[in-house]
Amino acid sequence: xxxxxxxxxxxxxxxxxxxxxxxxxxxxxxxxxxxxxxxxxxxxxxxxxxxxxxxxxxxxxxxxxxxxxxxxxxxxxxxxxxxxxxxxxxxxxxxxxxxxxxxxxxxxxxxxxxxxxxxxxxxxxxxxxxxxxxxxxxxxxxxxxxxxxxxxxxxxxxxxxxxxxxxxxxxxxxxxxxxxxxxxxxxxxxxxxxxxxxxxxxxxxxxxxxxxxxxxxxxxxxxxxxxxxxxxxxxxxxxxxxxxxxxxxxxxxxxxx
Amino acid sequence: xxxxxxxxxxxxxxxxxxxxxxxxxxxxxxxxxxxxxxxxxxxxxxxxxxxxxxxxxxxxxxxxxxxxxxxxxxxxxxxxxxxxxxxxxxxxxxxxxxxxxxxxxxxxxxxxxxxxxxxxxxxxxxxxxxxxxxxxxxxxxxxxxxx
Numbered sequence: 282x283x284x285x286x287x288x289x290x291x292x293x294x295x296x297x298x299x300x301x302x303x304x305x306x307x308x309x310x311x312x313x314x315x316x317x318x319x320x321x322x323x324x325x326x327x328x329x330x331x332x333x334x335x336x337x338x339x340x341x342x343x344x345x346x347x348x349x350x351x352x353x354x355x356x357x358x359x360x361x362x363x364x365x366x367x368x369x370x371x372x373x374x375x376x377x378x379x380x381x382x383x384x385x386x387x388x389x390x391x392x393x394x395x396x397x398x399x400x401x402x403x404x405x406x407x408x409x410x411x412x413x414x415x416x417x418x419x420x421x422x423x424x425x426x427x428x429x430x431x432x433x434x435x436x437x438x439x440x441x442x443x444x445x446x447x448x449x450x451x452x453x454x455x456x457x458x459x460x461x462x463x464x465x466x467x468x469x470x471x472x473x474x475x476x477x478x479x480x481x482x483x484x485x486x487x488x489x490x491x492x493x494x495x496x497x498x499x500x501x502x503x504x505x506x507x508x509x510x511x512x513x514x515x516x517x518x519x520x521x522x523x524x525x526x527x528x529x530x531x532x533x534x535x536x537x538x
Numbered sequence: 539x540x541x542x543x544x545x546x547x548x549x550x551x552x553x554x555x556x557x558x559x560x561x562x563x564x565x566x567x568x569x570x571x572x573x574x575x576x577x578x579x580x581x582x583x584x585x586x587x588x589x590x591x592x593x594x595x596x597x598x599x600x601x602x603x604x605x606x607x608x609x610x611x612x613x614x615x616x617x618x619x620x621x622x623x624x625x626x627x628x629x630x631x632x633x634x635x636x637x638x639x640x641x642x643x644x645x646x647x648x649x650x651x652x653x654x655x656x657x658x659x660x661x662x663x664x665x666x667x668x669x670x671x672x673x674x675x676x677x678x679x680x681x682x683x684x685x
Binding site for chain 1: 541542545546547548549550551552553554555556557558559560563575610611612614615617618621622623625627628630631632633634635637638656659660663664667
């Protein structure tokens, strides 16, 4: 009897579920090993044994099937679309609940759809957060209260540009360069107008929202886990971010002086 | 120093919002960032820049792994935002600044410091992730209601 139930499991549906979970994780900025582990965990619980998963920083290769199981093969291209920690946490929790037998396949598919629909933070909230972060980091690096207020304004203006203009119309390289240039111009203006004194701390604080910290940390994790290819790609992404910020700030400084 | 720590917490909390960290983890993320910066400030009184960053990064990753066990969520939630104050954004800025001013020896010095900080963060992460999960399971369980 057990055997019959086992063979009735639709492994296409299981593997599709695993692939969708992996898709959301990778898209939200999870590490490579977490994507692989989650997909294997879901397949393992529902009794699919023939799966092979290969995850790169922007794609998943997923095949399965053999003598007893249906053949399944899919490749998905998955560009990273911003960091969503809430989705990573939710999918991680879902995969553990699945392992503990709390979900059937249909319920899990519905839950994944809910996770996919999780609302984005509103644009103005993100802009204000970037401003607050700029002010905090400006003070942390040694600025005073007036510097922090100006850094808040600079970070706010820069992120307004990033969210409303750059995200839709401009490539990441150019938008990082322009963002850093905007920060430098605003901070220089604040110093010239006598609003604040320490240009350097203000700029350092306000460029923090542009710094590719997530790519940097994920790259290290991937390389440490032995995923050299994805780690190298993410490290290149991070380094490119740093260089673009430097170029943007540098160009603005040269033009102003 | 207290002021700087609070500023670090505010900055980290803001970045938690930017990365859509759920509300119940935001303050914990902020505390991780503040603690990391406090460790850095304390360490930098006696030690060099690179070593201080290494110790602070190790402290952040250690704390993140404990919190991850304690609150049942992936460790990057705390780790990524907590490491943000240590990422050498300032080093990148100073390097650019001195290049524009034409002071190449200072530029090289700042660039070297930025690379040193990056390597220190790498070592901090790699070393602490090699520690066995048992340690964190124990530490994360302290003071927890048994259920």
